[in-house]
Amino acid sequence: MSLRTEGLTKSFGGVLAVNGASVELRDGKINGLIGPNGSGKTTFFNIVTGMIKPDSGRVLYRDRDLTRHSPHRVAHAGIGRTFQLCRIFPRLSVLENMLVAVRRTRLRELLAGLRDTGEVERARHWLRRMGIEHLEDAEARDLSYGQQKLLELAAVLMAEPDLVLLDEPAGGVNPALIDRIIHLVRDLNAEGRTFLVVEHNMDMVMGMCDHVIVFDRGAPIAEGPPGLVREDPRVLEAYLGV
Numbered sequence: 001m002s003l004r005t006e007g008l009t010k011s012f013g014g015v016l017a018v019n020g021a022s023v024e025l026r027d028g029k030i031n032g033l034i035g036p037n038g039s040g041k042t043t044f045f046n047i048v049t050g051m052i053k054p055d056s057g058r059v060l061y062r063d064r065d066l067t068r069h070s071p072h073r074v075a076h077a078g079i080g081r082t083f084q085l086c087r088i089f090p091r092l093s094v095l096e097n098m099l100v101a102v103r104r105t106r107l108r109e110l111l112a113g114l115r116d117t118g119e120v121e122r123a124r125h126w127l128r129r130m131g132i133e134h135l136e137d138a139e140a141r142d143l144s145y146g147q148q149k150l151l152e153l154a155a156v157l158m159a160e161p162d163l164v165l166l167d168e169p170a171g172g173v174n175p176a177l178i179d180r181i182i183h184l185v186r187d188l189n190a191e192g193r194t195f196l197v198v199e200h201n202m203d204m205v206m207g208m209c210d211h212v213i214v215f216d217r218g219a220p221i222a223e224g225p226p227g228l229v230r231e232d233p234r235v236l237e238a239y240l241g242v
């Protein structure tokens with residue numbers, strides 16, 4: 001069993017962002033998380049990764065209780081994530097971004113030129129997988145937005161997560177690069193990593209995911225294979241308000 005949540009709830013003032021969400025991911029699969037704007041997907045990610053604390057409920061990963069653990073401890077447990085608006089260090093080089101990602105290299109050592117050659121080799125391996133190895137000396141801010149997203153994913157992979165949460169990987173990315181991201185995710189999944197992907201691009205969700213969970217008003221209302229979910233009247237109603 002991979003990730004499971006029980007009755008997660010979080011409100012901001014009067015807004016119930018996540019409302020008793022009990023979710024169980026398919027282990028070893030590409031899981032999609034979809035739902036209308038404001039249905040609580042990002043808040044759910046933020047709770048799972050320890051960035052915000054739930055008001056109630058539990059987060060269980062491999063039968064360990066990770067509820068209210070710090071983001072660092074969640075990462076250490078094997079869960080990695082990317083962000084809706086990609087988070088990288090714009091003034092560091094691509095390679096430096098990779099090395100700070102693992103925390104084993106402290107920024108001070110990095111800037112002093114002290115690099116662990118094993119880590120550098122691993123960083124280059126992931127940059128090659130993303131097809132951006134030729135950019136290792138470029139400043140991250142000079143990369144295209146799509147390349148920055150690939151860098152962010154590469155940096156997440158430096159921690160060797162078993163479960164990867166992707167928050168809108170296709171957002172702001174051109175169609176050719178979306179295809180590349182889909183292939184990468186499939187390959188990474190075939191190597192044994194489980195994925196949970198929040199995405200508004202339905203072609204990507206339907207073409208890439210094995211299992212889709214649909215949120216509405218802070219909790220799952222339907223789940224199943226993409227083809228079935230797409231036809232589900234509850235899902236159409238949530239999206240279209242019909």
Ligand SMILES: Nc1ncnc2c1ncn2[C@@H]1O[C@H](COP(=O)(O)OP(=O)(O)OP(=O)(O)O)[C@@H](O)[C@H]1O
Nearest residue numbers: 012015016017035036037038039040041042043044
């Ligand atoms: N920090 C916050 N303070 C106040 N309200 C918040 C905060 N974060 C989220 N919300 C509210 O909680 C609800 C759920 O937001 P959330 O971003 O989790 O939804 P989402 O499904 O990820 O939306 P989108 O698809 O637009 O990214 C929304 O009504 C949002 O306005």
